[in-house]
Amino acid sequence: MKRFTLADIDNLERRYRAQMINCISGIKSVNLIGTKDKNGQTNLAIFNSVIHLGSNPPLLGYIQRPTTVERHTYENIVSTEYYTINAVTEELSSQAHQTAARYEKNESEFVETSIESEYKDNFFAPFVKSSPLQIGLKLEDIIPIPANNTKLIIGKVHELYIQPNLVADDGHLKLDESTIVGGIGLDTYLNLKKHERYSYAKPDETLKKL
């Protein structure tokens, strides 16, 4: 095994370190967050830090990097309280990656990257029309992380749209039967193939494959 101590990591060239440390948490979700400001200007940005926080109430979080430069997604969420989280597919991956470019505040990534928006059921923020898993959220809390000046942005799920064929009888979502991608690090996208689904683990029972 190749070993890196904390001192080794601290001494790495900045981009090498960012590439490597962004990979070590393992596989990531890849989502597009859609927002709209009070003047109707839309924004769309790729995030690989969306995380499940709880199901009752249904809460999702994501990590917002330091807001020392313009962060349009964050500004729009703070001022309007509504945003959407949309799963990225193979078909969307290159356009989704391109949303990370530093467009100006008066440019919408929906336009610049040719990703079609969708409004429905009177929800304020724009969804990504072609995503098979679209979530409409309301801001619940913003939690500062002093260790590196990031923030955990917490939203409650108010609207959930999912391709019907992905919903299993017990509520499980068969995302592996869609073209939804996962990610590694900063720039790598993955196809998914089901390995195994296991039964609920109990101390003295053998797991079943579902």
Place this chain on the structure above:
Amino acid sequence: MKRFTLADIDNLERRYRAQMINCISGIKSVNLIGTKDKNGQTNLAIFNSVIHLGSNPPLLGYIQRPTTVERHTYENIVSTEYYTINAVTEELSSQAHQTAARYEKNESEFVETSIESEYKDNFFAPFVKSSPLQIGLKLEDIIPIPANNTKLIIGKVHELYIQPNLVADDGHLKLDESTIVGGIGLDTYLNLKKHERYSYAKPDETLKKL
């Protein structure tokens, strides 16, 4: 698209809701967290909430559910400050899933699920010997999440061990060339296959495939 409003979600049967909402964030990392208490009793538990927080300093977080029942991992981290995060592979997946069973405090999941531990370089907590990506962390901060009484546990990377063949020239880790798995929801494990790697996005440049 099948639509669930917040009211629909709140009215779902508890297990159905947990299955579904655990799936909506997208693809998850799957890691085993290894700890040891002050009496030398080891613990190993599967987590699908490990997340990248920053690379300088190198910080990882994970979500700790409410500590109303015994949570051995959390107790050990609080009392000893050291823990390990180890990527789960296809070969480890059934044993890793089994660590979620409610073993007693005096039972070690390393023993009960036949996962071999490893100690090295004087690090206090046990690693998972067969994992191709092992991380030794020191507790940095514990951040309460009032919205649902969970906690964000933050650790700084002090030791990182990685199979040498997975490290690309620029620091990127080719986890897709290992048997490391991703996850969906509570119980489903995924094989990974590289879809694309893209160049850094800039406003007026076409992405290159790397």
